[in-house]
Amino acid sequence: MKRPILPAALALAGGLAAPALAQEYEFSAYTGWQTLPHSRISGDFPGTGASYDELIGWDGKSFQMPPYYGVRGTWWRTDTFGLALEFTHAKAYMPESERDALGFDRFEFTDGHNILTLNAMKRWPQEWGAATPYVGAGLGVAFPHVDAETTTGSETYGYQLTGPAARLLAGVSYPVTERLSVFGEYQFTYSTNEGDLGDGGTFSTDLKTNALNVGLSLKF
Numbered sequence: 001m002k003r004p005i006l007p008a009a010l011a012l013a014g015g016l017a018a019p020a021l022a023q024e025y026e027f028s029a030y031t032g033w034q035t036l037p038h039s040r041i042s043g044d045f046p047g048t049g050a051s052y053d054e055l056i057g058w059d060g061k062s063f064q065m066p067p068y069y070g071v072r073g074t075w076w077r078t079d080t081f082g083l084a085l086e087f088t089h090a091k092a093y094m095p096e097s098e099r100d101a102l103g104f105d106r107f108e109f110t111d112g113h114n115i116l117t118l119n120a121m122k123r124w125p126q127e128w129g130a131a132t133p134y135v136g137a138g139l140g141v142a143f144p145h146v147d148a149e150t151t152t153g154s155e156t157y158g159y160q161l162t163g164p165a166a167r168l169l170a171g172v173s174y175p176v177t178e179r180l181s182v183f184g185e186y187q188f189t190y191s192t193n194e195g196d197l198g199d200g201g202t203f204s205t206d207l208k209t210n211a212l213n214v215g216l217s218l219k220f
Helices: 005-022 096-102
Strands: 024-035 039-044 051-056 069-076 081-093 104-123 132-142 145-150 155-159 163-175 180-197 201-219
Touching: 024 081, 024 180, 051 096, 069 104, 081 132, 081 180, 081 201, 096 104, 104 163, 104 180, 104 201, 132 180, 145 180, 145 201
Parallel strands: none
Antiparallel strands: 024 069, 024 201, 039 051, 039 201, 069 081, 081 104, 104 132, 104 145, 132 163, 145 155, 163 180, 180 201
């Protein structure tokens, strides 16, 4: 009567250990081409308190210094599901004609329009041969570096925590070695940004980015 106990215990232990064996850590870094659609910016003008409201066609300028880039650390809990912490250094420049209309010599988030999110990740290994498709969605915060100067000389320069942010992504990775992979992905971010300008000014704008990323991932 006692003989089946040991095989049963071993089978149970093996079943409990299986998810742990499937866990994997992955570090990813990427760059790419990032753009922004139009969005409205409003607030109080520095020094005067006069309100402003304008539709802005932001520029991304992905490859100008400092460049657009991102990093992501993923904890794959199973073969198909993971959690990731992701940081993206995006950029947003207000074009000259629209700056002039508002009374700014410079208004940009170029060091950068920073997004930090916690993502849920889903992947489908062995669905496309060696290639692995994946998707992700996350929530977090925006903390851009605000760099603005008005035509009257008021300056703003520094990081600010400006509001909540969200992220969506979809891509495909392909192994180069057992530990190293290359990947390509589409990524979308949305952030609500409310911040301060020098001399009592304020700004409020919702920024959306679209990006085509390429990068490398290292598994641990």
